[in-house]
Amino acid sequence: MKIAFFADPLDSFKIYKDSTYAMMAEAASRGHEIHAFEQRDMALDNGVVTALVARIHLTGEQDAWYRAESPVATPLSAFDAIVVRKDPPFDMEYIYATYLLETAESQGAKVFNKPEAIRSHNEKLSIARFAQFTAPTLVTSDSVRIRAFHALHGDIILKPLDGMGGAGIFHVREDGRNLGSIIETLTHHGRRTIMVQRYIPEIVDGDKRVLLIGGQVVPYCLARIPQGGEVRGNLAAGGRGEARPLTARDREIGETLAPVLSARGLLLVGLDVIGNHLTEVNVTSPTCFQEIRQQTGCNVAGLFIDALEKAAA
Incomplete structure (x- = not known):
């Protein structure tokens, strides 16, 4: 198979722990062709979704771990599989990327995970579809509701809906210390929706x-x-x-x-x-x-x- 990885810059990989590298190495060991491109490499050109895609050869070395051929503008439908491995932030550029990938699907590309599914499953909010497994949770931008949730549960976690790697997570205990400031910071004074959960010890x-x-x-x-x-x-x-x-x-x-x-x-x-x-x-x-x-x-x-x-x- 010809597999193209939609990922962050390869030079940013720490290959001793990177899961995308593990996927690439496993695929290469089976004889599959490995290719890579970034978000900025995609384009809709005369109705066809293409990307500047480079074929990648793994070297087996720790530092210079790959050798890349010159990128070539290629329709995404020319690959047997597109593997989406782009990290958040899940901003509008990410949304635009899912639209391009979805258009590529209509032209015959096979994309994993499906771009529509990625777009439809916010990594925080998706737990609401499986509420039988969740701790008490509030999603709001309203400071009054957040304060009432804190008064009810005492020990809470507050976090943005678009973060990753633990960024922007706050723990507020029963004394409510700095709760007002945290609410203002995370909600941008009520303009952004956040998630609040009962603390799970x-x-x-x-x-x-x-x-x-x-x-x-x-x-x-x-x-x-x-x-x-x-x-x-x-x-x-x-x-x-x-x-x-x-x-x-x-x-x-x-x-x-x-x-x-x-x-x-x-x-x-x-x-x-x-x-x-x-x-x-x-x-x-x-x-x-x-x-x-x-x-x-x-x-x-x-x-x-x-x-x-x-x-x-």
């Missing part, structure tokens, strides 16, 4: 990433454990990753969501689970492939390429 045991691939649940998760007094377990915020077998509750959540999300065009999903509660549904560029393989031997990238080969056939 099991975060000290880790924010678990449960992976769904091709409608199936990966048998291991990666618990991101907060360090140094942090409330955030995200690896980008300094959390320590510990691979674990799924608990019965993790598996229940995963097996409930997997067929639903797969049917909506989401080949790869990363669920965030704290304790017994679903907190996020990640659909843009879920990670943790390499940490799970290094600690358990489970070849997550192999499972993904298996699913990609089947879906693109």
Whole structure:
């Protein structure tokens, strides 16, 4: 197969932990052609969605890990699969990219995850579709409602709807210290909608990433454990990753969501689970492939390429 990865700049990859690199390496080991392009490389030209796409050869080296051929303007329909691995921010440029990819689909391209599905599943708000698994949650820009939620639950988490890697997350305890300032900052004085959740104390045991691939649940998760007094377990915020077998509750959540999300065009999903509660549904560029393989031997990238080969056939 000819596989094109829509990703961030390759020079930004840390290949010892990057899940997109793991996908590329697994695909290359099976004889598939690897190509890459960025958001800025796409264009709609005379009705055809094209991109400046470079063929990539993996070198096996740690630093200069790839060699790229000269980019060529190529219709996206010329590839057997387009793999979306662009990180947030999920801004209007990202939205425009999903429109272009959706147009490319109408011209014969096979895109994973489906751009319409990515656009329709906000990684924070999507938990509302599975409320049986969530902690008490409020989504609003109204400071009065946020204060009432805090008065009811006492210990809360506030976060933006478009963040990633733990950015912009605040923990407010029962004393309400700095609550007003935090509300003003996150909502831009009532102009932006945010999410507020009851604090889940099991975060000290880790924010678990449960992976769904091709409608199936990966048998291991990666618990991101907060360090140094942090409330955030995200690896980008300094959390320590510990691979674990799924608990019965993790598996229940995963097996409930997997067929639903797969049917909506989401080949790869990363669920965030704290304790017994679903907190996020990640659909843009879920990670943790390499940490799970290094600690358990489970070849997550192999499972993904298996699913990609089947879906693109």
